[in-house]
Amino acid sequence: MLATDFKExxxxxxxxxxxxxxxxxxxxIPAGTKISEPELARRYDLSRAPLREALARLERCHLIERTxxxxxxxxxxxxxxxxxxxxxxxxLEGLACRLAAEHMTEQEIAEVRALLDQHLSTQRVREGESxxxxxxxxxxxxxxxxxxxxxxLINILSDELYFLVRMYRVQLGMNGPRVSRAFDEHKxxxxxIANRDGELADLLMRRHIAASKRNIEQQLLQQGTSHG
Amino acid sequence: MLATDFKExxxxxxxxxxxxxxxxxxxxIPAGTKISEPELARRYDLSRAPLREALARLERCHLIERTxxxxxxxxxxxxxxxxxxxxxxxxLEGLACRLAAEHMTEQEIAEVRALLDQHLSTQRVREGESxxxxxxxxxxxxxxxxxxxxxxLINILSDELYFLVRMYRVQLGMNGPRVSRAFDEHKxxxxxIANRDGELADLLMRRHIAASKRNIEQQLLQQGTSHG
DNA sequence: TTTTTACTTATTGTCGACAATCTGATGCTC
DNA sequence: GAGCATCAGATTGTCGACAATAAGTAAAAA
Numbered sequence: 001m002l003a004t005d006f007k008e009x010x011x012x013x014x015x016x017x018x019x020x021x022x023x024x025x026x027x028x029i030p031a032g033t034k035i036s037e038p039e040l041a042r043r044y045d046l047s048r049a050p051l052r053e054a055l056a057r058l059e060r061c062h063l064i065e066r067t068x069x070x071x072x073x074x075x076x077x078x079x080x081x082x083x084x085x086x087x088x089x090x091x092l093e094g095l096a097c098r099l100a101a102e103h104m105t106e107q108e109i110a111e112v113r114a115l116l117d118q119h120l121s122t123q124r125v126r127e128g129e130s131x132x133x134x135x136x137x138x139x140x141x142x143x144x145x146x147x148x149x150x151x152x153l154i155n156i157l158s159d160e161l162y163f164l165v166r167m168y169r170v171q172l173g174m175n176g177p178r179v180s181r182a183f184d185e186h187k188x189x190x191x192x193i194a195n196r197d198g199e200l201a202d203l204l205m206r207r208h209i210a211a212s213k214r215n216i217e218q219q220l221l222q223q224g225t226s227h228g
Numbered sequence: 229m230l231a232t233d234f235k236e237x238x239x240x241x242x243x244x245x246x247x248x249x250x251x252x253x254x255x256x257i258p259a260g261t262k263i264s265e266p267e268l269a270r271r272y273d274l275s276r277a278p279l280r281e282a283l284a285r286l287e288r289c290h291l292i293e294r295t296x297x298x299x300x301x302x303x304x305x306x307x308x309x310x311x312x313x314x315x316x317x318x319x320l321e322g323l324a325c326r327l328a329a330e331h332m333t334e335q336e337i338a339e340v341r342a343l344l345d346q347h348l349s350t351q352r353v354r355e356g357e358s359x360x361x362x363x364x365x366x367x368x369x370x371x372x373x374x375x376x377x378x379x380x381l382i383n384i385l386s387d388e389l390y391f392l393v394r395m396y397r398v399q400l401g402m403n404g405p406r407v408s409r410a411f412d413e414h415k416x417x418x419x420x421i422a423n424r425d426g427e428l429a430d431l432l433m434r435r436h437i438a439a440s441k442r443n444i445e446q447q448l449l450q451q452g453t454s455h456g
Numbered sequence: 457t458t459t460t461t462a463c464t465t466a467t468t469g470t471c472g473a474c475a476a477t478c479t480g481a482t483g484c485t486c
Numbered sequence: 487g488a489g490c491a492t493c494a495g496a497t498t499g500t501c502g503a504c505a506a507t508a509a510g511t512a513a514a515a516a
Contacts (some may be wrong), residue, residue: 009296009297009507009508010296011296011297011468011469011470012469012470013469013470014296036496036497037497037498038496038497038498046470046471047470047471047472048470048471048472048498049277049469049470049471050469050470050471052281052498052499053280053284053469056281056284056285057284060288062380062383068237068238068239068242068477068498068499069237069239069476069477069478069497069498069499070477070478070479070497070498071478071497071498084378084379084380084381085380087323087327087378087381088323088378088380088381088384091319091320091323092319092320095315095316095319099315150312150315150316151312152290152312152313152316152389153312153315153316155290156316156384156388160384161380237477237478239498239499239500240499240500241499241500264466264467265467265468266466266467266468274500274501275500275501275502276468276500276501276502277499277500277501277502278499278500278501280468280469281499296468296469296507297467297468297469297506297507297508298467298468298507298508298509299467299468299508457516458515458516459514459515459516460513460514460515460516461512461513461514461515462511462512462513462514463510463511463512463513464509464510464511464512465508465509465510465511466507466508466509466510467506467507467508467509468505468506468507468508469504469505469506469507470503470504470505470506471502471503471504471505472501472502472503472504473500473501473502474499474500474501474502475498475499475500475501476497476498476499476500477496477497477498477499478495478496478497478498479494479495479496479497480493480494480495480496481492481493481494481495482491482492482493482494483490483491483492483493484489484490484491484492485488485489485490485491486487486488486489486490
Protein backbone atom coordinates (compact mmCIF):
# COMPACT_ATOMS: atom_id res chain seq x y z
CA MET A 1 0.00 0.00 0.00
CA LEU A 2 1.78 3.06 -1.24
CA ALA A 3 1.04 6.53 0.04
CA THR A 4 -0.05 7.47 -3.43
CA ASP A 5 -2.94 5.03 -3.39
CA PHE A 6 -6.44 6.33 -2.96
CA LYS A 7 -8.19 5.31 0.18
CA GLU A 8 -10.55 2.85 -1.37
CA UNK A 9 -11.97 1.28 1.73
CA UNK A 10 -11.20 1.97 5.36
CA UNK A 11 -11.07 -1.15 7.45
CA UNK A 12 -10.98 -1.46 11.23
CA UNK A 13 -7.33 -2.43 11.04
CA UNK A 14 -6.57 0.82 9.20
CA UNK A 15 -8.33 2.92 11.82
CA UNK A 16 -6.63 1.33 14.79
CA UNK A 17 -3.30 1.51 12.95
CA UNK A 18 -3.59 5.28 12.67
CA UNK A 19 -4.65 5.58 16.30
CA UNK A 20 -1.86 3.47 17.74
CA UNK A 21 0.69 4.98 15.39
CA UNK A 22 -0.04 8.53 16.47
CA UNK A 23 -0.12 7.38 20.10
CA UNK A 24 3.39 6.00 19.71
CA UNK A 25 4.75 8.92 17.68
CA UNK A 26 3.35 11.48 20.11
CA UNK A 27 4.71 9.53 23.06
CA UNK A 28 1.31 8.77 24.54
CA ILE A 29 2.44 5.17 24.58
CA PRO A 30 5.99 5.69 25.88
CA ALA A 31 9.07 4.36 24.11
CA GLY A 32 10.11 0.94 25.33
CA THR A 33 6.63 -0.04 26.53
CA LYS A 34 5.60 -3.66 26.25
CA ILE A 35 2.61 -4.03 23.95
CA SER A 36 -0.17 -6.25 25.26
CA GLU A 37 -2.55 -7.42 22.57
CA PRO A 38 -5.50 -8.14 24.90
CA GLU A 39 -5.09 -4.75 26.58
CA LEU A 40 -4.97 -2.81 23.31
CA ALA A 41 -7.89 -4.82 21.97
CA ARG A 42 -9.98 -3.74 24.95
CA ARG A 43 -8.74 -0.18 24.75
CA TYR A 44 -9.66 0.29 21.11
CA ASP A 45 -12.69 -1.98 21.33
CA LEU A 46 -11.98 -4.55 18.65
CA SER A 47 -10.79 -8.11 18.36
CA ARG A 48 -7.19 -9.22 18.12
CA ALA A 49 -7.32 -10.04 14.40
CA PRO A 50 -7.36 -6.47 13.04
CA LEU A 51 -5.11 -5.42 15.90
CA ARG A 52 -2.44 -7.88 14.83
CA GLU A 53 -2.73 -6.63 11.28
CA ALA A 54 -2.03 -3.13 12.60
CA LEU A 55 0.90 -4.36 14.68
CA ALA A 56 2.41 -5.99 11.59
CA ARG A 57 2.36 -2.64 9.85
CA LEU A 58 3.78 -0.86 12.87
CA GLU A 59 6.66 -3.29 12.79
CA ARG A 60 7.14 -2.45 9.14
CA CYS A 61 7.76 1.20 9.95
CA HIS A 62 10.06 0.31 12.85
CA LEU A 63 7.81 1.75 15.55
CA ILE A 64 7.58 -1.58 17.36
CA GLU A 65 9.79 -4.65 17.54
CA ARG A 66 8.30 -8.11 17.71
CA THR A 67 9.79 -11.38 18.79
CA UNK A 68 7.86 -14.61 18.10
CA UNK A 69 5.87 -15.89 21.08
CA UNK A 70 7.20 -13.08 23.21
CA UNK A 71 5.25 -10.07 22.05
CA UNK A 72 5.95 -6.59 20.85
CA UNK A 73 7.70 -3.58 22.33
CA UNK A 74 7.60 0.09 21.38
CA UNK A 75 10.98 1.03 19.93
CA UNK A 76 13.44 2.98 22.10
CA UNK A 77 14.98 6.20 20.85
CA UNK A 78 18.77 6.18 20.90
CA UNK A 79 21.69 8.07 19.45
CA UNK A 80 22.83 5.12 17.36
CA UNK A 81 19.30 4.65 16.06
CA UNK A 82 19.05 8.32 15.17
CA UNK A 83 22.37 8.23 13.34
CA UNK A 84 21.52 5.11 11.35
CA UNK A 85 18.12 6.49 10.47
CA UNK A 86 19.35 9.91 9.39
CA UNK A 87 22.28 8.44 7.51
CA UNK A 88 19.78 6.63 5.35
CA UNK A 89 17.44 9.56 5.21
CA UNK A 90 20.17 11.87 3.92
CA UNK A 91 20.95 9.47 1.12
CA LEU A 92 17.36 8.76 0.16
CA GLU A 93 16.04 12.29 0.32
CA GLY A 94 19.12 13.45 -1.54
CA LEU A 95 18.21 11.00 -4.27
CA ALA A 96 14.61 12.17 -4.09
CA CYS A 97 15.82 15.72 -4.75
CA ARG A 98 17.85 14.72 -7.80
CA LEU A 99 14.86 12.83 -9.20
CA ALA A 100 12.44 15.61 -8.29
CA ALA A 101 14.60 18.12 -10.18
CA GLU A 102 14.19 15.83 -13.14
CA HIS A 103 10.54 14.86 -12.88
CA MET A 104 8.53 17.47 -11.02
CA THR A 105 6.19 19.50 -13.22
CA GLU A 106 6.14 23.30 -13.09
CA GLN A 107 2.67 22.96 -11.63
CA GLU A 108 3.91 20.81 -8.74
CA ILE A 109 6.82 23.14 -8.08
CA ALA A 110 4.45 26.12 -7.97
CA GLU A 111 2.27 24.26 -5.48
CA VAL A 112 5.21 23.59 -3.18
CA ARG A 113 6.17 27.26 -3.33
CA ALA A 114 2.64 28.27 -2.43
CA LEU A 115 2.80 25.79 0.42
CA LEU A 116 5.99 27.36 1.74
CA ASP A 117 4.53 30.88 1.63
CA GLN A 118 1.51 29.65 3.47
CA HIS A 119 3.66 27.98 6.11
CA LEU A 120 5.70 31.13 6.50
CA SER A 121 2.67 33.25 7.26
CA THR A 122 1.32 30.66 9.66
CA GLN A 123 4.69 30.49 11.33
CA ARG A 124 4.90 34.24 11.81
CA VAL A 125 1.56 34.25 13.54
CA ARG A 126 2.35 31.35 15.84
CA GLU A 127 5.97 32.12 16.54
CA GLY A 128 7.82 29.27 18.16
CA GLU A 129 4.87 26.92 18.07
CA SER A 130 6.81 23.85 17.06
CA UNK A 131 3.82 21.76 16.04
CA UNK A 132 3.12 23.87 12.99
CA UNK A 133 6.75 23.76 12.03
CA UNK A 134 6.59 20.01 12.36
CA UNK A 135 3.53 19.67 10.13
CA UNK A 136 4.90 22.11 7.57
CA UNK A 137 8.26 20.42 7.38
CA UNK A 138 6.76 17.00 6.95
CA UNK A 139 4.51 18.36 4.24
CA UNK A 140 7.42 19.93 2.36
CA UNK A 141 9.53 16.81 2.45
CA UNK A 142 6.54 14.72 1.48
CA UNK A 143 5.97 16.83 -1.64
CA UNK A 144 9.58 16.52 -2.74
CA UNK A 145 9.52 12.77 -2.14
CA UNK A 146 6.40 12.41 -4.26
CA UNK A 147 8.11 14.53 -6.90
CA UNK A 148 10.75 11.83 -7.34
CA UNK A 149 8.07 9.70 -9.03
CA UNK A 150 9.86 6.55 -7.88
CA UNK A 151 7.22 4.37 -6.16
CA UNK A 152 9.72 2.31 -4.13
CA LEU A 153 11.50 5.39 -2.90
CA ILE A 154 8.18 7.02 -2.03
CA ASN A 155 7.08 3.95 -0.16
CA ILE A 156 10.25 3.61 1.88
CA LEU A 157 10.49 7.25 2.83
CA SER A 158 6.90 8.24 3.44
CA ASP A 159 5.39 4.96 4.61
CA GLU A 160 8.24 3.33 6.43
CA LEU A 161 10.87 5.71 7.68
CA TYR A 162 8.91 8.90 8.17
CA PHE A 163 6.89 7.92 11.21
CA LEU A 164 10.06 7.08 13.08
CA VAL A 165 11.59 10.35 11.94
CA ARG A 166 8.52 12.16 13.25
CA MET A 167 8.77 10.25 16.52
CA TYR A 168 12.30 11.54 17.08
CA ARG A 169 11.26 15.06 16.13
CA VAL A 170 8.07 15.19 18.16
CA GLN A 171 9.54 13.66 21.30
CA LEU A 172 12.89 15.41 21.17
CA GLY A 173 11.66 18.55 19.52
CA MET A 174 13.01 21.32 17.42
CA ASN A 175 14.31 24.21 19.37
CA GLY A 176 15.84 27.65 19.03
CA PRO A 177 16.95 29.16 15.75
CA ARG A 178 16.47 25.93 13.76
CA VAL A 179 12.78 26.59 13.43
CA SER A 180 13.09 29.76 11.37
CA ARG A 181 16.22 28.65 9.55
CA ALA A 182 14.51 25.59 8.16
CA PHE A 183 12.19 27.78 6.10
CA ASP A 184 15.08 29.37 4.23
CA GLU A 185 16.59 25.95 3.57
CA HIS A 186 13.32 24.71 2.15
CA LYS A 187 13.17 27.76 -0.12
CA UNK A 188 16.69 27.13 -1.36
CA UNK A 189 15.93 23.49 -2.07
CA UNK A 190 12.79 24.17 -4.09
CA UNK A 191 14.65 26.89 -5.98
CA UNK A 192 17.33 24.42 -6.97
CA ILE A 193 14.67 21.96 -8.06
CA ALA A 194 12.94 24.68 -10.07
CA ASN A 195 16.26 25.41 -11.78
CA ARG A 196 16.52 21.69 -12.56
CA ASP A 197 19.78 21.63 -10.60
CA GLY A 198 19.52 18.20 -9.06
CA GLU A 199 23.04 18.13 -7.68
CA LEU A 200 22.56 21.35 -5.75
CA ALA A 201 19.15 20.28 -4.47
CA ASP A 202 20.71 17.01 -3.33
CA LEU A 203 23.53 18.83 -1.51
CA LEU A 204 21.19 21.30 0.15
CA MET A 205 18.80 18.60 1.27
CA ARG A 206 21.64 16.58 2.80
CA ARG A 207 22.81 19.61 4.74
CA HIS A 208 19.28 20.39 5.80
CA ILE A 209 18.81 16.89 7.17
CA ALA A 210 22.25 16.81 8.76
CA ALA A 211 21.47 20.04 10.58
CA SER A 212 18.20 18.61 11.79
CA LYS A 213 20.04 15.52 13.00
CA ARG A 214 22.58 17.53 15.00
CA ASN A 215 19.73 19.37 16.65
CA ILE A 216 17.96 16.22 17.81
CA GLU A 217 21.28 14.62 18.71
CA GLN A 218 22.01 17.40 21.15
CA GLN A 219 18.62 17.02 22.75
CA LEU A 220 19.26 13.32 23.17
CA LEU A 221 22.70 13.93 24.67
CA GLN A 222 21.41 16.52 27.12
CA GLN A 223 18.54 14.30 28.13
CA GLY A 224 20.91 11.36 28.51
CA THR A 225 23.40 13.21 30.71
CA SER A 226 20.86 14.98 32.91
CA HIS A 227 18.54 12.12 33.71
CA GLY A 228 20.75 9.06 33.58
CA MET B 229 12.39 -8.67 12.18
CA LEU B 230 15.79 -7.86 10.75
CA ALA B 231 17.79 -10.37 8.77
CA THR B 232 20.45 -10.23 11.46
CA ASP B 233 18.10 -11.66 14.07
CA PHE B 234 18.58 -15.19 15.24
CA LYS B 235 15.77 -17.52 14.41
CA GLU B 236 14.34 -17.74 17.86
CA UNK B 237 11.12 -19.53 17.09
CA UNK B 238 9.71 -20.66 13.78
CA UNK B 239 5.98 -20.17 13.54
CA UNK B 240 3.59 -21.54 10.94
CA UNK B 241 3.31 -18.09 9.39
CA UNK B 242 7.09 -18.02 8.93
CA UNK B 243 7.13 -21.37 7.20
CA UNK B 244 4.34 -20.59 4.77
CA UNK B 245 5.90 -17.18 4.12
CA UNK B 246 9.10 -18.81 2.91
CA UNK B 247 7.17 -21.32 0.80
CA UNK B 248 4.94 -18.79 -0.94
CA UNK B 249 7.81 -16.34 -1.32
CA UNK B 250 10.00 -18.82 -3.16
CA UNK B 251 7.00 -19.93 -5.21
CA UNK B 252 6.50 -16.35 -6.36
CA UNK B 253 10.19 -15.59 -6.90
CA UNK B 254 10.75 -18.76 -8.89
CA UNK B 255 7.64 -18.08 -10.94
CA UNK B 256 5.78 -21.16 -9.77
CA ILE B 257 2.95 -18.80 -8.94
CA PRO B 258 3.05 -16.66 -12.10
CA ALA B 259 3.33 -12.87 -12.03
CA GLY B 260 -0.04 -11.14 -12.06
CA THR B 261 -1.91 -14.08 -10.53
CA LYS B 262 -4.82 -13.35 -8.25
CA ILE B 263 -4.16 -14.69 -4.76
CA SER B 264 -7.03 -16.61 -3.22
CA GLU B 265 -6.75 -16.96 0.54
CA PRO B 266 -8.98 -20.05 0.84
CA GLU B 267 -7.12 -21.77 -1.98
CA LEU B 268 -3.67 -21.10 -0.53
CA ALA B 269 -4.88 -22.11 2.91
CA ARG B 270 -5.93 -25.49 1.54
CA ARG B 271 -2.78 -25.84 -0.51
CA TYR B 272 -0.43 -25.26 2.40
CA ASP B 273 -2.74 -26.92 4.89
CA LEU B 274 -3.24 -24.22 7.49
CA SER B 275 -5.85 -21.69 8.50
CA ARG B 276 -6.21 -18.20 7.09
CA ALA B 277 -4.79 -16.43 10.14
CA PRO B 278 -1.12 -17.33 9.65
CA LEU B 279 -1.62 -17.10 5.91
CA ARG B 280 -2.73 -13.49 6.18
CA GLU B 281 0.28 -12.75 8.36
CA ALA B 282 2.44 -14.14 5.57
CA LEU B 283 0.61 -12.12 2.92
CA ALA B 284 1.20 -8.96 4.94
CA ARG B 285 4.92 -9.63 4.83
CA LEU B 286 4.82 -10.43 1.13
CA GLU B 287 3.21 -7.06 0.56
CA ARG B 288 6.02 -5.50 2.55
CA CYS B 289 8.61 -6.80 0.10
CA HIS B 290 6.52 -5.77 -2.90
CA LEU B 291 5.90 -9.30 -4.14
CA ILE B 292 2.13 -8.90 -3.92
CA GLU B 293 -0.21 -5.91 -4.00
CA ARG B 294 -3.32 -5.80 -1.86
CA THR B 295 -6.42 -3.72 -2.12
CA UNK B 296 -8.89 -3.71 0.80
CA UNK B 297 -11.85 -6.04 0.36
CA UNK B 298 -10.63 -6.98 -3.09
CA UNK B 299 -7.74 -9.33 -2.44
CA UNK B 300 -4.12 -9.65 -3.41
CA UNK B 301 -2.30 -10.06 -6.70
CA UNK B 302 1.22 -11.21 -7.49
CA UNK B 303 3.20 -8.24 -8.77
CA UNK B 304 3.88 -7.91 -12.49
CA UNK B 305 7.38 -7.44 -13.81
CA UNK B 306 7.81 -4.37 -15.97
CA UNK B 307 10.53 -2.16 -17.38
CA UNK B 308 9.43 0.84 -15.33
CA UNK B 309 9.36 -1.31 -12.20
CA UNK B 310 12.83 -2.64 -12.94
CA UNK B 311 14.20 0.86 -13.46
CA UNK B 312 12.66 2.25 -10.29
CA UNK B 313 13.90 -0.72 -8.30
CA UNK B 314 17.44 -0.66 -9.63
CA UNK B 315 17.65 3.11 -9.35
CA UNK B 316 17.08 2.69 -5.65
CA UNK B 317 19.29 -0.36 -5.43
CA UNK B 318 22.22 1.47 -7.01
CA UNK B 319 21.94 4.23 -4.48
CA LEU B 320 21.48 2.00 -1.45
CA GLU B 321 24.12 -0.58 -2.27
CA GLY B 322 26.48 2.22 -3.16
CA LEU B 323 25.92 3.61 0.32
CA ALA B 324 26.35 0.12 1.74
CA CYS B 325 29.77 -0.06 0.08
CA ARG B 326 30.91 3.26 1.52
CA LEU B 327 29.80 2.17 4.98
CA ALA B 328 31.27 -1.30 4.56
CA ALA B 329 34.64 0.22 3.67
CA GLU B 330 34.39 2.05 6.96
CA HIS B 331 33.00 -0.65 9.23
CA MET B 332 33.87 -4.12 7.97
CA THR B 333 36.47 -5.93 10.02
CA GLU B 334 39.50 -7.56 8.42
CA GLN B 335 37.99 -10.85 9.47
CA GLU B 336 34.76 -10.17 7.61
CA ILE B 337 36.64 -9.03 4.51
CA ALA B 338 38.71 -12.20 4.56
CA GLU B 339 35.53 -14.26 4.77
CA VAL B 340 34.04 -12.54 1.74
CA ARG B 341 37.24 -13.19 -0.21
CA ALA B 342 37.13 -16.85 0.75
CA LEU B 343 33.53 -16.89 -0.37
CA LEU B 344 34.44 -15.47 -3.76
CA ASP B 345 37.21 -18.03 -4.28
CA GLN B 346 34.78 -20.75 -3.37
CA HIS B 347 32.20 -19.41 -5.81
CA LEU B 348 34.80 -19.20 -8.52
CA SER B 349 35.77 -22.84 -8.20
CA THR B 350 32.13 -23.89 -8.10
CA GLN B 351 31.48 -21.78 -11.13
CA ARG B 352 34.32 -23.34 -13.10
CA VAL B 353 32.90 -26.78 -12.45
CA ARG B 354 29.34 -25.87 -13.34
CA GLU B 355 29.99 -23.54 -16.22
CA GLY B 356 26.97 -21.56 -17.25
CA GLU B 357 24.73 -22.98 -14.54
CA SER B 358 22.99 -19.75 -13.68
CA UNK B 359 21.50 -20.91 -10.41
CA UNK B 360 24.86 -21.06 -8.68
CA UNK B 361 25.76 -17.69 -10.06
CA UNK B 362 22.49 -16.39 -8.67
CA UNK B 363 23.12 -17.83 -5.22
CA UNK B 364 26.72 -16.65 -5.19
CA UNK B 365 25.85 -13.15 -6.25
CA UNK B 366 23.12 -12.81 -3.67
CA UNK B 367 25.49 -14.06 -1.03
CA UNK B 368 28.19 -11.55 -1.98
CA UNK B 369 25.83 -8.60 -1.96
CA UNK B 370 24.32 -9.79 1.29
CA UNK B 371 27.74 -9.80 2.99
CA UNK B 372 28.54 -6.30 1.84
CA UNK B 373 25.12 -5.08 2.98
CA UNK B 374 25.66 -6.60 6.41
CA UNK B 375 29.08 -4.96 6.48
CA UNK B 376 27.45 -1.54 6.39
CA UNK B 377 26.33 -2.16 9.99
CA UNK B 378 23.33 0.08 9.45
CA UNK B 379 20.26 -1.88 10.62
CA UNK B 380 17.73 0.14 8.60
CA LEU B 381 19.76 -0.16 5.43
CA ILE B 382 20.21 -3.87 6.01
CA ASN B 383 16.50 -4.31 6.57
CA ILE B 384 15.45 -2.42 3.45
CA LEU B 385 17.91 -4.09 1.14
CA SER B 386 17.94 -7.68 2.34
CA ASP B 387 14.42 -8.05 3.72
CA GLU B 388 12.40 -5.81 1.46
CA LEU B 389 13.96 -5.16 -1.91
CA TYR B 390 16.04 -8.25 -2.44
CA PHE B 391 13.29 -10.76 -3.07
CA LEU B 392 11.91 -8.62 -5.85
CA VAL B 393 15.42 -8.22 -7.26
CA ARG B 394 15.80 -11.99 -7.20
CA MET B 395 12.40 -12.37 -8.88
CA TYR B 396 13.58 -10.25 -11.81
CA ARG B 397 16.84 -12.13 -12.01
CA VAL B 398 15.43 -15.62 -11.69
CA GLN B 399 12.58 -15.10 -14.14
CA LEU B 400 14.49 -13.02 -16.66
CA GLY B 401 17.83 -14.61 -16.04
CA MET B 402 21.47 -13.79 -16.45
CA ASN B 403 22.88 -14.70 -19.76
CA GLY B 404 26.06 -14.72 -21.81
CA PRO B 405 29.28 -13.06 -20.71
CA ARG B 406 27.70 -11.31 -17.70
CA VAL B 407 28.00 -14.47 -15.65
CA SER B 408 31.78 -14.65 -15.65
CA ARG B 409 32.30 -10.89 -15.67
CA ALA B 410 30.38 -10.46 -12.43
CA PHE B 411 33.05 -12.39 -10.56
CA ASP B 412 35.74 -9.91 -11.52
CA GLU B 413 33.51 -7.02 -10.50
CA HIS B 414 32.91 -8.59 -7.11
CA LYS B 415 36.66 -9.00 -6.67
CA UNK B 416 37.28 -5.38 -7.51
CA UNK B 417 34.61 -4.23 -5.08
CA UNK B 418 35.91 -6.23 -2.14
CA UNK B 419 39.43 -5.03 -2.95
CA UNK B 420 38.29 -1.43 -2.75
CA ILE B 421 36.58 -2.15 0.55
CA ALA B 422 39.74 -3.84 1.83
CA ASN B 423 41.70 -0.71 0.87
CA ARG B 424 39.14 1.32 2.80
CA ASP B 425 38.37 3.18 -0.41
CA GLY B 426 34.67 3.74 0.05
CA GLU B 427 34.26 6.05 -2.91
CA LEU B 428 35.73 3.56 -5.33
CA ALA B 429 33.73 0.69 -3.89
CA ASP B 430 30.61 2.82 -4.26
CA LEU B 431 31.40 3.61 -7.89
CA LEU B 432 32.21 0.02 -8.77
CA MET B 433 29.07 -1.27 -7.12
CA ARG B 434 26.89 1.21 -8.98
CA ARG B 435 28.41 0.15 -12.27
CA HIS B 436 28.03 -3.49 -11.34
CA ILE B 437 24.34 -3.02 -10.62
CA ALA B 438 23.80 -0.83 -13.68
CA ALA B 439 25.31 -3.54 -15.88
CA SER B 440 23.06 -6.12 -14.28
CA LYS B 441 20.08 -3.88 -14.91
CA ARG B 442 20.88 -3.45 -18.59
CA ASN B 443 21.12 -7.20 -18.91
CA ILE B 444 17.68 -7.83 -17.46
CA GLU B 445 16.25 -4.85 -19.32
CA GLN B 446 17.27 -6.41 -22.63
CA GLN B 447 15.63 -9.67 -21.69
CA LEU B 448 12.45 -7.82 -20.83
CA LEU B 449 12.50 -5.89 -24.10
CA GLN B 450 13.11 -9.02 -26.17
CA GLN B 451 10.38 -10.88 -24.36
CA GLY B 452 8.03 -7.94 -24.78
CA THR B 453 8.65 -7.60 -28.52
CA SER B 454 8.63 -11.28 -29.37
CA HIS B 455 5.52 -12.37 -27.51
CA GLY B 456 3.30 -9.38 -27.91
C1' DT C 457 -29.85 -3.77 -28.17
C1' DT C 458 -28.16 -1.44 -24.32
C1' DT C 459 -28.31 -0.11 -19.74
C1' DT C 460 -29.66 -0.66 -15.22
C1' DT C 461 -30.88 -3.26 -11.22
C1' DA C 462 -31.39 -6.91 -8.22
C1' DC C 463 -29.58 -11.08 -6.75
C1' DT C 464 -26.44 -14.90 -6.16
C1' DT C 465 -21.97 -16.26 -5.02
C1' DA C 466 -17.51 -16.05 -3.49
C1' DT C 467 -14.03 -13.55 -1.06
C1' DT C 468 -12.24 -10.70 2.49
C1' DG C 469 -12.60 -8.73 7.27
C1' DT C 470 -13.69 -9.77 11.97
C1' DC C 471 -14.80 -12.40 15.99
C1' DG C 472 -14.45 -15.57 20.08
C1' DA C 473 -12.27 -19.82 21.66
C1' DC C 474 -8.56 -23.24 21.94
C1' DA C 475 -3.60 -24.77 21.77
C1' DA C 476 1.29 -23.80 22.21
C1' DT C 477 4.67 -21.10 24.28
C1' DC C 478 6.89 -17.88 27.36
C1' DT C 479 7.37 -15.43 32.06
C1' DG C 480 7.64 -15.38 36.87
C1' DA C 481 7.28 -17.44 41.29
C1' DT C 482 7.53 -21.25 44.42
C1' DG C 483 9.71 -25.05 46.34
C1' DC C 484 13.41 -28.45 46.30
C1' DT C 485 18.22 -29.94 46.14
C1' DC C 486 23.08 -29.18 46.93
C1' DG D 487 22.06 -19.34 50.83
C1' DA D 488 22.54 -20.25 45.74
C1' DG D 489 21.06 -22.62 41.84
C1' DC D 490 17.87 -25.41 39.38
C1' DA D 491 13.52 -27.74 38.41
C1' DT D 492 8.62 -27.42 38.45
C1' DC D 493 4.34 -25.32 38.15
C1' DA D 494 0.76 -21.55 37.71
C1' DG D 495 -0.59 -17.64 35.14
C1' DA D 496 -0.72 -14.96 31.26
C1' DT D 497 0.30 -14.09 26.46
C1' DT D 498 0.87 -15.20 21.74
C1' DG D 499 -0.24 -18.28 17.70
C1' DT D 500 -3.83 -20.74 15.40
C1' DC D 501 -8.37 -22.29 14.29
C1' DG D 502 -13.23 -22.46 12.50
C1' DA D 503 -17.35 -19.68 11.90
C1' DC D 504 -19.91 -15.41 11.06
C1' DA D 505 -20.52 -10.68 9.02
C1' DA D 506 -19.54 -7.31 5.50
C1' DT D 507 -18.11 -6.20 1.13
C1' DA D 508 -17.11 -6.91 -3.86
C1' DA D 509 -17.61 -9.45 -8.38
C1' DG D 510 -20.36 -11.72 -11.70
C1' DT D 511 -24.93 -13.02 -13.59
C1' DA D 512 -29.35 -12.81 -15.05
C1' DA D 513 -33.51 -10.41 -15.62
C1' DA D 514 -36.14 -6.24 -16.51
C1' DA D 515 -36.77 -1.60 -18.32
C1' DA D 516 -35.56 2.07 -21.69
